[in-house]
Amino acid sequence: MTLESLWEEHHGHIRSFVLSKINQTADAEDIVQNIFMKAHEGIGQLKDDEKAKAWLFQIARNSIIDHYRKSNRTVMLTEHEELPEEELKEDYTMKAAEGMLSVMKKLPDKYRVAVELTELKGLSQKELSERLNLSYSGAKSRVQRGREIVKAMMKSCCEIEADRYGNIVNYEVVLDKPVLKNNPNASMIIFTCFPNSI
Numbered sequence: 713m714t715l716e717s718l719w720e721e722h723h724g725h726i727r728s729f730v731l732s733k734i735n736q737t738a739d740a741e742d743i744v745q746n747i748f749m750k751a752h753e754g755i756g757q758l759k760d761d762e763k764a765k766a767w768l769f770q771i772a773r774n775s776i777i778d779h780y781r782k783s784n785r786t787v788m789l790t791e792h793e794e795l796p797e798e799e800l801k802e803d804y805t806m807k808a809a810e811g812m813l814s815v816m817k818k819l820p821d822k823y824r825v826a827v828e829l830t831e832l833k834g835l836s837q838k839e840l841s842e843r844l845n846l847s848y849s850g851a852k853s854r855v856q857r858g859r860e861i862v863k864a865m866m867k868s869c870c871e872i873e874a875d876r877y878g879n880i881v882n883y884e885v886v887l888d889k890p891v892l893k894n895n896p897n898a899s900m901i902i903f904t905c906f907p908n909s910i
Contacts, residue, residue, distance in 0.1 A: 715752045718727075722747070722768050729769065733776050743779055747771050773805045781832050804883035815865045815890065823858035830855050865890040872903060 714728040727744050751772050758767055816827055829835045829843065841851035866872065869887035874880050 715748065715755060718751055718755075718764060718768065719748060722765055724766070726768055726772050729772055731777065732843070734779065736811075739779065743772075743775050747775050750775070770805060777806070777809050782834055804880040808866075808880050808883045811870060811885065812862060812866060815862050819858055819861055823854060823861055826851065826854040827858035827862065831859075 715803055723744070726747060726874060727740075730740045730743050730747070731737065747768065747831060749753070751768060754771075758764060780852070785809050816824060816831075819822075819827065826840060830837060835843065837852045838848060840846070840855065841848045844851060844854075869890035871882065871884045871886055873882035874878060
């Protein structure tokens with residue numbers, strides 16, 4: 713499949729989807745262009761032409777999430793009125809992102825701030841160290857520890873499966889109260905962190 717055929721067949725659907733999630737038309741148009749640029753760069757990874765639409769929607773979802781991270785705004789990631797039914801079944805990336813954002817809110821403050829500033833607001837670890845008046849190694853350590861806690865909490869309550877390209881192909885919440893063990897302040901802390909429980 714060529715980029716031209718992807719554009720002709722799927723541009724309208726992708727554009728409608730992005731416009732339904734992004735309030736500003738100019739931003740949405742930029743995102744659509746970026747989606748097809750990413751598709752052009754990764755088209756060699758697409759082995760099955762029948763999965764092209766799902767693959768493009770996956771790129772679109774990731775691009776929308778990136779847009780909101782950069783602008784530090786939240787988006788309701790569960791609203792997909794304009795997606796065809798088959799696309800709803802494959803919306804694991806947004807569900808995982810929503811769960812991760814919920815988990816991050818429950819981090820101890822020093823880790824939450826470090827992870828939010830670097831992962832959501834785009835600060836480098838050097839900028840973080842200056843902002844929080846920490847040594848560079850201290851800031852780096854705090855971000856790494858925050859990421860580890862988020863990962864541990866997600867693993868404690870969710871089953872996440874990714875393909876060889878890193879795309880999430882299955883996401884399921886198996887416990888609605890993730891567990892954080894080995895916390896220095898307590899032997900075990902339980903967080904309620906998913907949308908159906910906050």
